[in-house]
Amino acid sequence: YLVPVVILIVGPATWVEKFPEARGTRQSPVDIVTSRASSGGSAPPLVWRYSVNHPRSVVNPGYCWRVDENGYDSELRGGPLGSDVYKLQQWHCHWGSVNGEGSEHTVDGRAFSGELHLVHWNTSKYNSFTEAAGQPDGLAVLGVLLMVGSKHDELDKVVRLLPYIQHKGDKVTFSEPLNPANLLPKRIAYWTYPGSLTTPPCTESVTWILFKEPVQVSAEQVRLNLCYYVNGKNV
Ligand SMILES: COc1ccc(N2C[C@H](O)c3cc(S(N)(=O)=O)sc3S2(=O)=O)cc1
Ligand SMILES: [Zn+2]
Numbered sequence: 001y002l003v004p005v006v007i008l009i010v011g012p013a014t015w016v017e018k019f020p021e022a023r024g025t026r027q028s029p030v031d032i033v034t035s036r037a038s039s040g041g042s043a044p045p046l047v048w049r050y051s052v053n054h055p056r057s058v059v060n061p062g063y064c065w066r067v068d069e070n071g072y073d074s075e076l077r078g079g080p081l082g083s084d085v086y087k088l089q090q091w092h093c094h095w096g097s098v099n100g101e102g103s104e105h106t107v108d109g110r111a112f113s114g115e116l117h118l119v120h121w122n123t124s125k126y127n128s129f130t131e132a133a134g135q136p137d138g139l140a141v142l143g144v145l146l147m148v149g150s151k152h153d154e155l156d157k158v159v160r161l162l163p164y165i166q167h168k169g170d171k172v173t174f175s176e177p178l179n180p181a182n183l184l185p186k187r188i189a190y191w192t193y194p195g196s197l198t199t200p201p202c203t204e205s206v207t208w209i210l211f212k213e214p215v216q217v218s219a220e221q222v223r224l225n226l227c228y229y230v231n232g233k234n235v
Pocket of ligand 2: 094
């Protein structure tokens with residue numbers, strides 16, 4: 001007799017059904033093959049400036065956590081961004097369900113324990129984040145690879161709030177001064193490529209800027225991020 005086999009396909013494999021952009025030609029994340037990366041040549045320096053003393057809220061969007069910038073002033077320019085100025089909209093992280101994996105990008109096939117994304121939109125050309133998010137040069141995301149090492153004090157200002165946002169939709173506001181620039185590595189060398197949002201709607205509107213140097217977070221900070229995951233989902 002035949003055993004009925006039901007194959008439940010969830011996750012990225014089903015995204016194309018609802019989000020046709022996921023079938024595109026510049027989908028992220030990718031594996032960075034370092035031997036094939038060309039040098040940046042005479043690109044201008046990448047520069048950024050962020051607001052520090054404004055209230056921020058951290059929310060559980062259903063995957064990891066996200067900090068919204070609530071429209072406060074900031075600037076990202078230079079590097080591969082031409083003459084356009086971008087503004088920080090939100091930043092969030094991706095962690096795996098097991099330590100040592102969980103980053104979205106890989107480098108020569110190697111995954112990292114997590115990955116921080118600072119999402120910016122092009123204020124020189126567009127009037128809103130939503131409008132920019134649909135344009136090929138609308139968004140610029142700074143990617144920071146996370147590896148287990150020493151405790152990260154700036155990131156800890158968010159990690160210690162995680163017990164208060166254990167479920168999807170939970171949100172907590174904090175007014176402790178925090179400078180997103182302190183989340184970036186000391187060495188600002190990076191890889192850059194034209195890509196997409198890594199989760200639905202997978203829109204091909206992102207100039208990716210992935211820093212080469214990983215940033216260290218403590219094993220306890222990884223554990224705190226992981227402890228709200230069951231099979232990769234926030235509980
Ligand atoms: C209107 O179109 C929209 C555009 C963007 C979004 N977002 C949700 C996505 O999950 C998403 C994925 C991001 S990542 N991992 O940095 O590539 S950033 C981001 S989002 O919060 O901007 C929602 C609607
Ligand atoms: Zn992301």
